[in-house]
Structure formats: structure tokens, C-alpha cells
Amino acid sequence: MIPAPFDYVRADSYDAAAAALGEHGDEAKLLAGGQSLLPLMKLRLATPAVVVDVSRARDLAYVRDDGGVLAIGALTRHCDVARSADVTAHAPLLAHAAGSVGDPQVRHRGTVGGSVAHADPSADIPTALLALGASYVVRGPGGTREVSAADFSTGFLETVLAPDELLVEIRVPSARGEAWGYEKFTRRAIDWATVAVAVQKRGGETSVALANMGSTVLRAAATEAALASGAGAADAAAHADEGTEPAADVTASAEFRRHLARVLTKRALVAAGR
Ligand SMILES: Cc1cc2nc3c(=O)[nH]c(=O)nc-3n(C[C@H](O)[C@H](O)[C@H](O)COP(=O)(O)OP(=O)(O)OC[C@H]3O[C@@H](n4cnc5c(N)ncnc54)[C@H](O)[C@@H]3O)c2cc1C
Incomplete structure (x- = not known):
């Protein structure tokens, strides 16, 4: 449970972080809230030679109403998203999902950008952002590009991010006044989602x-x-697991996950008034 040796670099702005990534390349890993990276390092599933600590880069921690689009800096912590008046007004689904991440300690350290970049398929934030049709602003030596939430993750813990790129901003088209629902099944109150x-x-x-x-x-x-062809919540939810490939693990069998997907989808659709 002790990480492999690594060098530590503190980068308190985007520019400092970009310079550190430029210098150390794929030997380096960004540390945002550390809530996913540090457990991986302790298990030695991640062994970066250099850890670039961006947790104090305040230029990447903000929530702004950008004229119909909610702009959220990648280093904004889950707790700040959960209680932001702008997020609650324009994307209440995201505020709710952020408030359901882990426990208060995790929410006060973990960041929305870290959750998106980590690309864990059981994470709350990327799930809400996918439903909201969000996009992710990525910046590196080659310039800035915007990637849709649907195209960002390419596999388990894998994304389109290059080693010298940072996720800098999350952009969410306003869903002010629109209905939503979020259902999370866990074995214990603070667990990651089973589904x-x-x-x-x-x-x-x-x-x-x-x-x-x-x-x-x-x-x-x-x-x-x-739904688009007029089905009601129950009929539409019966298709929720079609085309999915859930894993079997210590928390659930694949068949139980399929069952959960159907049941939770129906509940979330009903909550959203479908
Ligand atoms: C006990 C516990 C319970 C948890 N429960 C939940 C839960 O219920 N639901 C849930 O969704 N999550 C849960 N989490 C994870 C939590 O949401 C983390 O905050 C999140 O997964 C990672 O965010 P972070 O800021 O801590 O990132 P870090 O751990 O610092 O980084 C994660 C990865 O993303 C990279 N990275 C970070 N920021 C950037 C960036 N701006 N640009 C490019 N790459 C970046 C890092 O290099 C690293 O590879 C839990 C964590 C713990 C420890």
C-alpha cells in the first residue's frame, strides 16, 4: 500500500502544469483531487515517475454562466458543483450527481475534471454529463479542442487525452427548467454505483x-x-440493457446489472415525468 518512488512538482496554474507535462511527457501524471490516482499508486497500478500537483491551480476552478452554456473549470471540486447556484439552475442533474459522489471527504477533494479524465464507467459525474450532452475542452501544445462527452472515453479508464494535454473546462448546454432523473444503486450508502x-x-x-x-x-x-417513437416509461425502460456489456464482479452479476438498468431507468424516467 506504499506508492513506488516518484518526483513531486507543484503547478499552481494551467501554464505551470502545461510546462511540467511538456518537460516530463508520459512519465508524468496530473494530481487533481488524488481520490482516484492515489489509490491506484498505492496499489502500484499507476507508477508515474513524476506527479504534477495541480490541486491549487485556481485558474481552473470556477463555475460560470457563459450565455446559455455552463462553463465549469476542470479543477472545480464535487462539493462546489453540488452547491453552485448556477449549476443548480442550469443543470440540476449534475448538481445532484455531484452530491451523490462518495462521502463529504471525497467530495471536498475530488474534482469534476479528475472524474471525467479518470474515465471510470461507474462514476456519477461523467454519467450525468453524458445525459446532459456536455463537451470537454482539452488543451495541449497542439492547441485547444472540444470533444463531446460521447466521444471522450475510449475504454475502461481510457480517454482521447494525450499525455501532454489537460482537460481544462467542461461545457454544459443549459437545461434550465427541463425535467431530469437520477437513480443510483449501491450496496452501501457511500459506495460507487453498482449501476x-x-x-x-x-x-x-x-x-x-x-x-x-x-x-x-x-x-x-x-x-x-x-421514447422517441412514443413508448411510455415502462416499455422504453425494458430496452435499457440492450447493446450493453456489463461486467460481473464482487458487487453484482452481469444479469443483476441488466435487471438494475431496466428498473432504475424506469424510475428515472418516471422522475423526469415520462
Ligand atoms: C472512497 C472513495 C469513494 C468514491 N466514491 C465515488 C462515487 O460514489 N462516485 C464517483 O463518481 N466517484 C467516486 N470516487 C472517485 C472521486 O469521484 C474522484 O474524485 C474522481 O474519480 C477523480 O477525481 P480527482 O480530482 O480525485 O482526480 P485524481 O485522482 O487526482 O486524478 C484521476 C486521473 O485523472 C487525471 N487528471 C486529473 N485531472 C486532470 C485534468 N484536468 N486533465 C487531465 N487529466 C487529469 C489524473 O492524472 C489521474 O490519471 C470515490 C473515491 C474514493 C476515494
């Missing part, structure tokens, strides 16, 4: 995102298609 479902209505469309039903967070495409 979670995020539902976001926007105009006549309904997005449904699933946590822990595959190697990435994913959309319940068959449920969305059924």
Missing part, C-alpha cells in the same frame, strides 16, 4: 445515460429510440 441511470429531458427529446453497464459510461440507445 446508475441519468435521464435528461430537453425540448421533446430525452437522453438516458448508464453507469457501470460497459467499459465506458454509455447511452441507453434502444430506450432513447423507444
Whole structure:
């Protein structure tokens, strides 16, 4: 449970972090809240030669109403997202999901950008952001690009981020006044989701995102298609596990996860008024 030796660099701004990544390349890992990286390092599943501590980079910690789009700095902590008046007004689904991450200690250290970049398929934040149709602003030596939440994670703990790129901002189109639902099943109160479902209505469309039903967070495409053709919540939710490949592990069998996906999707759709 002791990490392999590493060098420590403190970077208190985007520029300092970019310079450190430029110098150390794929030998380096960013440390944001440390709530996922440090456990991996202690298990020696991650052995970076250099840890670049960006936890005090305040230029990347903010919530702004950017004219119909909510702009959230990558280093904004879960607790600040959960209690932000702007997030509550424009994306209440995200505020709720942030408030359901782990326990208060985790929410006061962990960051939304760290959760997105870590790309754990059971994480609450990326699931809510997928349903909300968010996009992620990525910056590196080659410039800045914006990647949709749907295209960001490429596999279990894998993303499109290059080793010298930072996730700098999360952009969420405002869903002010729109209905939503979030259902998370856990064995114990503060656990990661065995399965979670995020539902976001926007105009006549309904997005449904699933946590822990595959190697990435994913959309319940068959449920969305059924809703678009006029199905009610129960009928649409019956398709929630179609096209998914949930894992079997100590918390649940794959079949139980499929069952949870259907049940939780129905509940989340009902909560969203479908
Ligand atoms: C006990 C416990 C319970 C938890 N329960 C939950 C839960 O119920 N739901 C849930 O969703 N999460 C849960 N988490 C995880 C938590 O949400 C973490 O905060 C999150 O996964 C990672 O965020 P972080 O800021 O701590 O990132 P870190 O651990 O610092 O970093 C994670 C990874 O992302 C990279 N990274 C971080 N920031 C950036 C960036 N801006 N640009 C590029 N790469 C970056 C790092 O290099 C690292 O590879 C739990 C964690 C713990 C310890």
C-alpha cells in the first residue's frame, strides 16, 4: 500500500502544469483531487515517475454562466458543483450527481475534471454529463479542442487525452427548467454505483445515460429510440440493457446489472415525468 518512488512538482496554474507535462511527457501524471490516482499508486497500478500537483491551480476552478452554456473549470471540486447556484439552475442533474459522489471527504477533494479524465464507467459525474450532452475542452501544445462527452472515453479508464494535454473546462448546454432523473444503486450508502441511470429531458427529446453497464459510461440507445417513437416509461425502460456489456464482479452479476438498468431507468424516467 506504499506508492513506488516518484518526483513531486507543484503547478499552481494551467501554464505551470502545461510546462511540467511538456518537460516530463508520459512519465508524468496530473494530481487533481488524488481520490482516484492515489489509490491506484498505492496499489502500484499507476507508477508515474513524476506527479504534477495541480490541486491549487485556481485558474481552473470556477463555475460560470457563459450565455446559455455552463462553463465549469476542470479543477472545480464535487462539493462546489453540488452547491453552485448556477449549476443548480442550469443543470440540476449534475448538481445532484455531484452530491451523490462518495462521502463529504471525497467530495471536498475530488474534482469534476479528475472524474471525467479518470474515465471510470461507474462514476456519477461523467454519467450525468453524458445525459446532459456536455463537451470537454482539452488543451495541449497542439492547441485547444472540444470533444463531446460521447466521444471522450475510449475504454475502461481510457480517454482521447494525450499525455501532454489537460482537460481544462467542461461545457454544459443549459437545461434550465427541463425535467431530469437520477437513480443510483449501491450496496452501501457511500459506495460507487453498482449501476446508475441519468435521464435528461430537453425540448421533446430525452437522453438516458448508464453507469457501470460497459467499459465506458454509455447511452441507453434502444430506450432513447423507444421514447422517441412514443413508448411510455415502462416499455422504453425494458430496452435499457440492450447493446450493453456489463461486467460481473464482487458487487453484482452481469444479469443483476441488466435487471438494475431496466428498473432504475424506469424510475428515472418516471422522475423526469415520462
Ligand atoms: C472512497 C472513495 C469513494 C468514491 N466514491 C465515488 C462515487 O460514489 N462516485 C464517483 O463518481 N466517484 C467516486 N470516487 C472517485 C472521486 O469521484 C474522484 O474524485 C474522481 O474519480 C477523480 O477525481 P480527482 O480530482 O480525485 O482526480 P485524481 O485522482 O487526482 O486524478 C484521476 C486521473 O485523472 C487525471 N487528471 C486529473 N485531472 C486532470 C485534468 N484536468 N486533465 C487531465 N487529466 C487529469 C489524473 O492524472 C489521474 O490519471 C470515490 C473515491 C474514493 C476515494
